[in-house]
Amino acid sequence: MIGVLVSGTGTNLQALLDAELPVAAVASNRADAAALTRAGDLPHASFELADYPSRADRDAAMAEWLSGHDVELVVLAGYMHLLTAAFLDRFPNSVVNVHPSLLPRFPGAHAVEEQLAAGVSESGATVHLVDEGVDSGPVLAQERIAVLPGDTPESLHERIQAIEHRLLPRVVEELCAR
Ligand code: GRF
Numbered sequence: 001m002i003g004v005l006v007s008g009t010g011t012n013l014q015a016l017l018d019a020e021l022p023v024a025a026v027a028s029n030r031a032d033a034a035a036l037t038r039a040g041d042l043p044h045a046s047f048e049l050a051d052y053p054s055r056a057d058r059d060a061a062m063a064e065w066l067s068g069h070d071v072e073l074v075v076l077a078g079y080m081h082l083l084t085a086a087f088l089d090r091f092p093n094s095v096v097n098v099h100p101s102l103l104p105r106f107p108g109a110h111a112v113e114e115q116l117a118a119g120v121s122e123s124g125a126t127v128h129l130v131d132e133g134v135d136s137g138p139v140l141a142q143e144r145i146a147v148l149p150g151d152t153p154e155s156l157h158e159r160i161q162a163i164e165h166r167l168l169p170r171v172v173e174e175l176c177a178r
Helices: 011-018 034-039 055-068 111-118 153-176
Strands: 002-006 023-028 044-046 073-076 095-099 122-129 139-146
Touching (some): 002 011, 034 044, 073 153, 111 153
């Protein structure tokens, strides 16, 4: 079963749900994440850092809750905190993330703006395995698009997200079949 971690609007969570993948539970670092409302009747919960003595304690609690819902594969769908070993060691080689650039170029939270500022002609989306670094784990799949003259962060991100919504469910489906 799949656990999905979210922090934002959750369009990638929606794509996983629309693809009818076996999502068992949704968790967030923010109680007010709009994405949580997409979970509907699925078990969903927030694990705010402020409620725990440390990030490792929060991550351990979140991992425990996901395991309790039979989660074996974790998908980060716009989850904006780094995960510690307290979480990753519970799901070895089984945490994936989707990122709006052609990694290893432009990791981090401002990838779309940074690609435009750097004047790149090509961008895209990457699905990769998660380690403790910032968007640094092994790449599983990537798809490219051209950056167009006049692109804004919003227009470029919208086209990248259209890729993400196809690429992420495809890779997750493949991982489920392992
Ligand atoms: C996506 O563009 C993803 O690449 C990045 O955060 C964004 C999340 O969007 N990591 P959403 O919350 O799935 O709509």
